[in-house]
Amino acid sequence: MRYDSLSEIRKDIEAGTTSCEKLVEHYLKNIREKAHLNVFLEVYAEEAREAARRVDQRIADGTAGKLAGMVVGLKDVLCHKDHGLQSSSRILDGFVSQFNGTAVDRLLKEDAIVIGRQSCDEFAMGSSNENSAFGAVLNADDESRVPGGSSGASAVSVQADMCLLSLGSDTGGSVRQPAAFCGVYGLKPTYSRISRYGLVAYASSFDTIGVFSRSIQDCALMLEVIAGADEQDSTVSREGVPAYSRHLDNNRTYRIAYIANTLDHDGLSEEVKDATLRKIALLKEQGHSVEPVEFSLLDYVLPTYYILTTAEASSNLSRYDGVKYGYRSENGHDLETMYKLTRSEGFGEEVKRRIMLGTFVLSASYYDAYYTKAQKVRRLICDETAKLLEEYDFLISPTTPTTAFGLGEHSDNPLEMYLADLYTVQASVSGIPAISVPVGRDGDGLSIGLQVMAGSFKEQDLLAFAKYLGAVSVSDKTSNYTLCK
Ligand code: GLN
Numbered sequence: 001m002r003y004d005s006l007s008e009i010r011k012d013i014e015a016g017t018t019s020c021e022k023l024v025e026h027y028l029k030n031i032r033e034k035a036h037l038n039v040f041l042e043v044y045a046e047e048a049r050e051a052a053r054r055v056d057q058r059i060a061d062g063t064a065g066k067l068a069g070m071v072v073g074l075k076d077v078l079c080h081k082d083h084g085l086q087s088s089s090r091i092l093d094g095f096v097s098q099f100n101g102t103a104v105d106r107l108l109k110e111d112a113i114v115i116g117r118q119s120c121d122e123f124a125m126g127s128s129n130e131n132s133a134f135g136a137v138l139n140a141d142d143e144s145r146v147p148g149g150s151s152g153a154s155a156v157s158v159q160a161d162m163c164l165l166s167l168g169s170d171t172g173g174s175v176r177q178p179a180a181f182c183g184v185y186g187l188k189p190t191y192s193r194i195s196r197y198g199l200v201a202y203a204s205s206f207d208t209i210g211v212f213s214r215s216i217q218d219c220a221l222m223l224e225v226i227a228g229a230d231e232q233d234s235t236v237s238r239e240g241v242p243a244y245s246r247h248l249d250n251n252r253t254y255r256i257a258y259i260a261n262t263l264d265h266d267g268l269s270e271e272v273k274d275a276t277l278r279k280i281a282l283l284k285e286q287g288h289s290v291e292p293v294e295f296s297l298l299d300y301v302l303p304t305y306y307i308l309t310t311a312e313a314s315s316n317l318s319r320y321d322g323v324k325y326g327y328r329s330e331n332g333h334d335l336e337t338m339y340k341l342t343r344s345e346g347f348g349e350e351v352k353r354r355i356m357l358g359t360f361v362l363s364a365s366y367y368d369a370y371y372t373k374a375q376k377v378r379r380l381i382c383d384e385t386a387k388l389l390e391e392y393d394f395l396i397s398p399t400t401p402t403t404a405f406g407l408g409e410h411s412d413n414p415l416e417m418y419l420a421d422l423y424t425v426q427a428s429v430s431g432i433p434a435i436s437v438p439v440g441r442d443g444d445g446l447s448i449g450l451q452v453m454a455g456s457f458k459e460q461d462l463l464a465f466a467k468y469l470g471a472v473s474v475s476d477k478t479s480n481y482t483l484c485k
Helices: 006-016 020-033 045-061 102-109 152-159 176-182 216-226 270-285 300-317 335-346 347-361 369-392 416-422 425-431 459-473
Strands: 040-043 071-075 113-118 163-168 185-189 206-215 255-260 289-293 394-398 436-440 447-453
Touching: 006 102, 006 216, 020 040, 020 045, 020 071, 020 113, 020 270, 045 113, 071 152, 102 113, 102 163, 102 216, 113 152, 152 163, 152 176, 152 206, 163 185, 163 216, 176 185, 176 206, 176 216, 176 436, 176 447, 185 216, 185 459, 206 216, 255 270, 255 369, 270 289, 270 394, 270 436, 270 447, 300 347, 300 369, 300 416, 300 425, 347 369, 369 394, 394 459, 425 447, 436 459, 447 459
Parallel strands: 071 113, 071 163, 255 289, 255 394
Antiparallel strands: 040 113, 163 206, 185 206, 185 436, 394 447, 436 447
8 A cells, every 4th residue: 555646645535445544544553554764753643643533524524724634754753742852852742832833834834644753863953863862763675784874764664664754854965865765755945945943943044844754746736835925934945836736747958957066076986976976977868968067166065064054053052951841950050060960961972072173163263263154155156056057947966976885883973973965065155956866776876866956945846856856767767766757
C-alpha cells in the first residue's frame, strides 16, 4: 500500500479502496515496525486516528481541504499547539507549544493529518542527525549510515513510508542534504517565502521551512498552502503565491549552467561526480543548453556561512536560560550559577561549540575581522550568484560531495562534518530557492541527489524542472533509480 503522491491516494479514496483511517493505520504500523530507526520523538496515534475519521467524513461530504488524505510529520522545531517542542534538546525539556506556527496552522486548515514530531540535530545544528539529545537516527537504506541532517528524521520518515510528506527546516542545507542521502525530494524555498512564525530560530537571516516528499506534485501543493504573507512575521514576503501544483508540466528548453568547480573538488566522490555528469549529458541530449561556469567564491561559502550562522545562533539561543521554561539545573545556588549550569547541562556539545564561536566572532575585538568581513563576503556571494542566474534559468551541482556516510564517521571532526554542506550553503547565503532531486544510486545502493538552484521566487520554474528531471531520471537506462515519480 505504498503511495508516492496524494493524487494516487485521492484516487483510491474515491474508488473506495482506501481511507484516511486505513492510511493512518498503515503509517502507524510502519512507525512501530521501524521504531529502531529512531525517527519519531512522539507519535500522535489516537489524535491522528480521530483526525482521519473527521477528514474521511469531510471527503464524503465534499467539504475536504486541499491536503485531505495527506499524513505528515513535523520536525521538532515547529510549534504545534498543545504538543511538545524541544528542538531535540534537553534545554527545552517539558516545553509545550502554546500556539500553532503559521505553516502548521495552514496545513491543518487544509486537512492534513499530523502523525508525530520528528527528531533532528539539536537546534538544527548538524549534518548527520547524530547531535540529537535523543540519539542518532538511522538511514533506512543502510542502517549503519546516517540519514544526513539536521532534518534527518524527517527525510527518513518519507523514505521509509512512515508518512507521505514532512516539514523540516533548512538554514544551510538541512532539507536538501538529508533528502539526497535518503532518496527523496527536498525543497528549500526562497528566504522569506514561508512565514517563520512558530519556527524555532537558529540563524534568522538564513532560516527557512522546507518540504520532503516523494513526488514533486505534493511538494508544490504543500508549498502553495503554507507560503505567503503573514501578519505574524514581519520578515515574510508579500509576493503572491502561484498555484504551483497546477503548472508543473511544460515543454520548455532551458538554459542551465553547472558549477564546474564543484565537480573537481577534492572531497567529491567519483560516483556522485559520474551521476552528475550523466545527468548533464542527458539534459544536453534532450535539447537543453548546459554550460559549465565557475563560481569563483566556492571556497569562501562555508566559512562565511559558519561565521554568520554561529553569530546569529549565539544571539538567538541566549533566550534559553532556565528561568521561564524548559530545563533548569538543580545545582545553581545563585542566579549566575543557575544560568551557567543550566546552559552547560542543557545544551549539547555542538550547540555549545557554536554559541562560543558566535560569541567570539561578535566580540568587540574580533567583530570587524570576522563578522563584518563575512557580511561583505556574503554580499559578493549573493551578487555573483544573482549574476549567473540572470544568464541561466538554473544552476546545478551535486547536492552533497558524498553519499550517506557511516554513523560516527565524522563525529570527532567538526570540520569534516561541515564539508557535507559544501554545495548547499551557496543557496542559503544567497537566499535563493533550491531543491535536491534523487538522480541515482552508488555501488552500495545509496542514493545520490542533484541540486538545482533558481532565482529568487522562481519556485514555479524550479518545481517544474525538478519534476521533469525526476521523470528523466526514472527513464534513464544508466541509472538504477526507480522510486521517484
Ligand atoms: N548542516 C548545517 C549546519 O549544521 C545546516 C543546518 C541547517 O540547515 N539547519 O549548520
